[in-house]
Structure formats: structure tokens, C-alpha cells
Amino acid sequence: MTVLAEGMAGSRPRTPAGRAVAALNRTAIHVFLALIGLVWLVPTLGLLVTSFRPRADIQSTGWWDIFNLHLTLDNYSQVLQAQGMLQAFLNTVFIAVPSTLLPLAICAMAAYAFSWMKFPFRDSLFLIVVGLLMVPVQVAFIPVLIGMRELLPDLQLTRGYGAVWLAHTAFALPFGIFLLRNFFITLPPDMIEAARIDGASDIRIFRMIVVPVSVPAIAAYGIFQFLWVWNDLLMALVFVQDSTKYPMTRAIQSLLSQYGTEWHLLAAGAFLLMIVPLIVFFSLQRYFVQGLLAGSIK
Amino acid sequence: MGLQQQLDTMRNYAALAGGKAARRTRGPEKPKWGTTILFLTPAGVLLLVFLIYPAIYTVLLSFNRGRNGIFNEWVGLDNYARLFADPDFLNFSTFPPSGALWNNVLWLVLYVSIVIFFGLILAVVAARVRYEAVLKAIVFIPMAISATALAVIWKFVYSPDNIGLLNAMLGAVGIGPVAWLGDQGIVNFALIAVGIWGSVGFATVILSAAVKSIPAEVIESARVEGANERQIFFRMILPMVSLPISVLAVTLVVNVIKLFDLIFVMTGGGPGTASQVIAFTMYQQAFGAGQWGYGAAVAVVMLILLTPVMIFNVRRFRAGSVT
Numbered sequence: 001m002t003v004l005a006e007g008m009a010g011s012r013p014r015t016p017a018g019r020a021v022a023a024l025n026r027t028a029i030h031v032f033l034a035l036i037g038l039v040w041l042v043p044t045l046g047l048l049v050t051s052f053r054p055r056a057d058i059q060s061t062g063w064w065d066i067f068n069l070h071l072t073l074d075n076y077s078q079v080l081q082a083q084g085m086l087q088a089f090l091n092t093v094f095i096a097v098p099s100t101l102l103p104l105a106i107c108a109m110a111a112y113a114f115s116w117m118k119f120p121f122r123d124s125l126f127l128i129v130v131g132l133l134m135v136p137v138q139v140a141f142i143p144v145l146i147g148m149r150e151l152l153p154d155l156q157l158t159r160g161y162g163a164v165w166l167a168h169t170a171f172a173l174p175f176g177i178f179l180l181r182n183f184f185i186t187l188p189p190d191m192i193e194a195a196r197i198d199g200a201s202d203i204r205i206f207r208m209i210v211v212p213v214s215v216p217a218i219a220a221y222g223i224f225q226f227l228w229v230w231n232d233l234l235m236a237l238v239f240v241q242d243s244t245k246y247p248m249t250r251a252i253q254s255l256l257s258q259y260g261t262e263w264h265l266l267a268a269g270a271f272l273l274m275i276v277p278l279i280v281f282f283s284l285q286r287y288f289v290q291g292l293l294a295g296s297i298k
Numbered sequence: 299m300g301l302q303q304q305l306d307t308m309r310n311y312a313a314l315a316g317g318k319a320a321r322r323t324r325g326p327e328k329p330k331w332g333t334t335i336l337f338l339t340p341a342g343v344l345l346l347v348f349l350i351y352p353a354i355y356t357v358l359l360s361f362n363r364g365r366n367g368i369f370n371e372w373v374g375l376d377n378y379a380r381l382f383a384d385p386d387f388l389n390f391s392t393f394p395p396s397g398a399l400w401n402n403v404l405w406l407v408l409y410v411s412i413v414i415f416f417g418l419i420l421a422v423v424a425a426r427v428r429y430e431a432v433l434k435a436i437v438f439i440p441m442a443i444s445a446t447a448l449a450v451i452w453k454f455v456y457s458p459d460n461i462g463l464l465n466a467m468l469g470a471v472g473i474g475p476v477a478w479l480g481d482q483g484i485v486n487f488a489l490i491a492v493g494i495w496g497s498v499g500f501a502t503v504i505l506s507a508a509v510k511s512i513p514a515e516v517i518e519s520a521r522v523e524g525a526n527e528r529q530i531f532f533r534m535i536l537p538m539v540s541l542p543i544s545v546l547a548v549t550l551v552v553n554v555i556k557l558f559d560l561i562f563v564m565t566g567g568g569p570g571t572a573s574q575v576i577a578f579t580m581y582q583q584a585f586g587a588g589q590w591g592y593g594a595a596v597a598v599v600m601l602i603l604l605t606p607v608m609i610f611n612v613r614r615f616r617a618g619s620v621t
Contacts, residue, residue: 029423029426029427030427032423033423033424033427033429033433036420036433036437037433037436037437039495040436040437040439040440040495040498040499041436042463043451043452043454043455043463043495044439044440044451046451046454046455046463047450047451047454050454058461059461061460061461062460062461062462062463062466063461063463064463064466106340106341106344107341109336109337109338109340109341110337110338110340110341110342112337113334113337113338117329117330117333117334117337118329119329119331119334120329127612127615127616129345130611130612130615131608131611131612132345132349132350133608133611134552134604134605134607134608134611135349135353135601135604135608136555136556136577136597136600136601136604138577138580138581138596138597138600139352139353139356139357139597139598139600139601140348140349140352140353140356141352141580141584141585141597142352142355142356142359142367142584142590142593142594142597143351143352143355143356143359143367144348144352145367146366146367146368147347147352166344166348167348169344170344170345170347170348170349171348171349173341173344173345173349174345174349177341201333202330202333202337203333203336206337227442230444231443231444231445231446231447232444232559233444233445233446233558233559233562233563234558234559234562234577234581237562237581237585238581238585248446249444249446249559252446252447252450252563253446253562253563256449256450256453256563257566261457261459263454263457263461266450266453266454267450267454269450270446270447270450270451271447273443273444273446273447274443274444274447277442277443277444278439278442278443280442281438281439281442285435
């Protein structure tokens with residue numbers, strides 16, 4: 001944890017000149033890190049301030065002109081109502097929730113089969129899943145769209161949410177199965193064996209043992225998948241073709257191409273898009289980092 | 299950009315770690331067909347219908363004219379020949395070269411190296427200060443938010459009038475407004491800077507964990523023996539984090555090949571075609587221009603570019619499960 005900090009203390013210089021050099025080094029480090037902090041905070045902060053400034057102010061002065069600061073919520077009410085961002089927010093929720101729950105359920109089941117059931121070609125099939133991790137979604141776009149249009153024209157999948165739910169779910173599977181399987185196989189075999197000897201069926205072992213003890217892993221994956229869908233633009237571009245069902249990413253993109261310099265709308269819209277990921281990030285940061293490091297800990 | 303990256307890295311890490319535990323896997327002696335089918339069918343059907351069959355279809359379509367996505371006219375490698383002859387895709391007749399694929403190369407070289415460089419510096423330097431956690435959270439924030447939001451944030455910073463932060467700062471020292479996103483020679487660097495800004499936090503978190511796993515005694519004893527900070531960094535820390543760095547590099551390369559949202563929102567590939575990348579070309583040709591066969595060929599090129607990573611993952615995984 002404090003490897004390098006201790007190192008600094010350990011090599012404490014003894015002469016006054018040495019101490020001065022060390023202090024200078026320390027100052028340089030603080031200045032460098034402060035600069036980094038600024039560069040990473042200021043752009044977002046600037047847009048946040050802008051989202052609360054009246055349109056006339058935004059057009060005439062930069063957001064850093066804090067001596068002439070009037071704050072308003074008009075931008076938010078305008079973008080939510082007149083620009084339909086409220087509907088887009090709800091659309092994002094409608095898209096993201098099923099696109100998270102469906103892959104969670106399907107991946108957990110498949111991952112259980114790959115970790116604790118025996119069937120022919122199990123390892124070969126799993127290698128195919130590993131290979132599919134790197135298949136770009138682009139190779140599926142054209143046939144899937146044609147299929148939805150030509151084979152199932154009556155369902156009108158791309159007019160509703162059906163297409164985007166199915167596509168998000170299917171494209172999430174290789175990684176989800178992979179991640180959960182790698183967690184499931186670390187569960188103690190004795191626990192599963194004992195349940196088998198007691199006569200529990202696989203369905204029962206899955207529901208009553210494996211899923212409950214894997215809640216942290218399943219939750220971490222669920223959070224990732226939810227934010228992934230929430231933040232996605234590409235899949236919405238391809239698979240949502242009714243403009244009343246556009247998610248926020250797409251609504252903001254078309255706002256930008258229509259009113260490229262109407263920053264009062266764009267800033268407010270962007271923060272409505274960011275608010276949920278930011279809340280999730282700050283409240284569940286532990287899961288984020290845990291998930292990130294999942295591989296390296298094992 | 300953000301989450302995809304995390305997912306990809308977890309994917310790569312897991313590929314390394316996953317195999318090890320495989321041999322511990324046990325099951326009942328006889329397969330239970332009913333339950334197995336029940337557990338695997340949803341995933342199997344979706345993967346077949348949405349990924350495996352479409353991938354084969356796309357490869358075949360790329361050899362066809364492919365109007366409306368139908369196999370109506372076999373054209374062999376014509377789509378590929380046209381693609382690589384298209385100056386918007388790859389153009390060596392200019393200096394520096396240009397085109398979508400070249401832009402991916404530019405991204406690959408600058409984005410991957412600078413993200414790793416900053417990530418490593420921050421991981422090592424931030425560990426020396428008390429506000430490390432706060433700093434890492436600040437740098438990590440862009441990872442949580444959508445590339446669409448990232449694009450709006452930076453389009454505002456790059457804004458060409460007096461309200462854009464960057465031009466206002468340059469204006470204060472007398473340098474006249476720069477059209478960051480409107481100049482063909484600058485636009486890619488401006489975009490890569492945004493990409494770097496978005497990914498450094500991720501690299502920092504990954505590398506910070508690796509740096510901290512180096513035992514304190516090892517570093518301490520080196521110091522006692524008289525090693526200076528530079529020697530400690532290059533001779534001790536760097537070699538010990540080389541595996542995480544390579545996993546991170548693979549993740550960033552995959553990111554570059556899949557890069558789309560940021561470009562689409564920030565510049566729409568412009569000005570002209572100056573900032574297009576391969577995933578953008580695929581989207582535009584297939585869905586903008588209705589050139590399905592041609593777009594399919596671009597998708598296949600993406601698949602080919604990702605195949606080495608795929609083989610790398612499968613190999614690492616098999617090596618793990620055999621031993």
C-alpha cells in the first residue's frame with residue numbers, strides 16, 4: 001500500500017542541502033499532480049457551470065466569467081420538455097433495464113453449466129465463447145437487421161425496443177458467460193458435491209447455492225452491463241429506428257447535429273446523460289475497482 | 299470509450315486467470331441432458347442467431363455486390379479491391395498518409411503509448427501523496443460516463459469562438475483562434491487527446507494495483523544498497539509491471555479498432571473525411587450509403603484485425619487449462 005511513500009521516508013536525506021532538494025522534489029510532485037487534477041476536472045466542471053447559465057450569458061462570455069454569474073434551471077426544463085429529453089431519459093431506462101437483466105440471467109445459467117455440469121465438448125464449446133469475445137459487433141449488424149426486416153417483418157422489432165434488447169443481450173453473452181464462469185469455478189467443489197449427495201438437482205443447486213453466494217460477482221457484472229448499455233450510442237443508432245424511442249445518447253447526438261452551438265441545451269442534455277453513471281460510480285466505486293481488478297487478484 | 303475498456307481488460311485478465319481453475323471443475327458422472335439443454339439453450343440460440351451465423355453471412359456478403367443485403371451478384375474480392383483503393387480508407391499518396399485505416403494507426407501509436415505513459419507516471423507518483431484516492435477518482439470519472447457526453451464536454455472546450463476554454467487561453471497570450479476540429483491537420487490529434495483524457499484513469503487504476511503489489515521490502519533493500527529513484531523505476535518497477543502493461547496495451551489496441559461513438563458525435567468523420575476511422579467507415583458505408591456488400595467487407599477487415607487478439611486469448615486460456 002505505502003511501498004513508495006515508505007521509500008521516501010526511508011531515504012530521508014541528512015544534510016540541509018539534501019533536505020532542500022527533497023522538498024523541491026516534493027513541491028514539483030504536488031504541482032504536477034495539481035495540474036493533472038485541474039486538466040481532468042476543469043472541462044467537465046466548465047460544462048456543468050454552463051448548464052446553469054442563461055443562454056444570453058453563454059453566448060457572450062466564457063463560463064469562467066464568475067463575476068457575472070446568473071444561475072438558472074431554464075436550460076434543464078427546456079431540454080427536458082421542449083427537446084424531449086425527458087422521454088429520451090425514460091427510453092434509456094426502458095432500454096437499459098431489460099438489456100441488463102436478460103444477459104445476467106442467461107449468462108449465469110450458461111456459466112453454471114460450463115463450471116459445474118458435465119457434457120460432451122464442454123471445454124471446446126467454452127473455447128468458442130472465449131473466441132467470440134473478440135468478434136466485433138459490426139460483423140453482425142447487416143445480417144441481423146436484414147433478418148429482422150425480411151424474416152420477421154410483422155414484429156417490427158426495430159420500431160420498438162425488441163431489436164435493441166435482443167442485440168444488447170446477445171452481444172453481452174460471451175463476456176458475461178466468461179466472467180461468471182471464471183467466478184463460479186472458484187466456489188468450493190465440496191459445497192456443490194455435498195448438495196449433490198443430498199440429492200439436490202442442478203436447478204436447485206444453481207438457485208439456492210451458486211447464485212446466492214455469487215451475488216457480489218453478479219452485481220459487479222450487472223453494474224458494468226447496465227452502464228455499458230446506458231452509455232451506448234452505436235447499438236441505438238443501428239437498432240432503434242423510431243425517433244420517439246431514441247435513448248439519450250442518440251437524442252444528444254441529433255441535438256448536436258441540429259443545434260451545434262446551442263450550448264445551453266447541449267450542456268444540460270449531457271449532464272442528464274451523465275448523472276446516473278456518476279451516481280452509480282460514486283456510490284458503487286468499490287464494485288468498479290473490484291471488478292476491474294477481478295482478474296489480477298485471482 | 300469508458301466501460302468498454304474496462305470490460306475488455308477484465309476480459310483479457312480473465313483470459314489469463316481463467317484457465318488455472320478449470321481443472322478443479324467437477325460434475326456428476328453422467329450428463330443430465332434435460333438440465334444441460336435448459337441451461338445452455340438460451341445462450342446458445344442467441345449466440346448462433348446473433349453472432350455466429352451473422353458473422354458467416356457477413357463474410358459471404360463481402361464477396362457480393364450486396365444491394366439490400368442480398369446475395370444477388372458474386373463479385374469476388376471486388377469490394378476489398380475497391381476498399382483498399384479508396385483514398386478515404388487508405389491513402390499513401392499524401393504526406394503524411396491519410397484515410398480511415400491510417401487514422402486508426404495514428405490512434406494506435408499515440409493513444410496507446412501516451413495512455414500507458416501517463417497511467418504509469420500517475421500510478422507511481424500519486425502513491426507518494428496523501429490525496430491519492432481523490433486524485434485517482436478525479437482522473438477516473440471520464441471512464442464512467444458515455445463517449446457521447448465526453449464528446450460534448452470537449453466540443454465545448456474546443457469551441458472556436460471566445461467561449462471555448464482552449465481558444466480563450468490561447469487568445470490571452472495572443473495566439474489566434476485554432477479550429478481544433480475544423481482543420482484537417484489538427485482534428486485527429488484533437489480527438490486523440492480526448493481519447494487519452496478518457497482512458498488515463500483506467501490505466502492508472504490498473505497499473506496502480508500492479509505497482510502496489512511490489513513488496514515494500516524489495517524496494518527498500520534496493521534503496522539501502524544505494525539505488526536512486528530512476529534506477530528503482532526502470533530496473534525494478536517497470537519489469538514487475540510489464541505483464542499488466544501488456545494486458546493494458548492489448549485492451550487499448552482493441553479499443554482503437556472498435557472506436558466509433560466519440561468520432562461519430564464529435565466530428566462525424568469530418569472535416570470532409572479527415573477524422574474517419576474504420577468502425578465509422580463500416581457504419582457509414584453500410585447504413586449511410588446503403589453499400590451493404592462494401593460495408594460487410596469493412597466489417598470483415600475489423601474482424602481480421604481483431605483475430606490476433608482472439609488467438610492470443612484462446613491460446614492463453616488453453617495453456618492455462620492444460621497445465
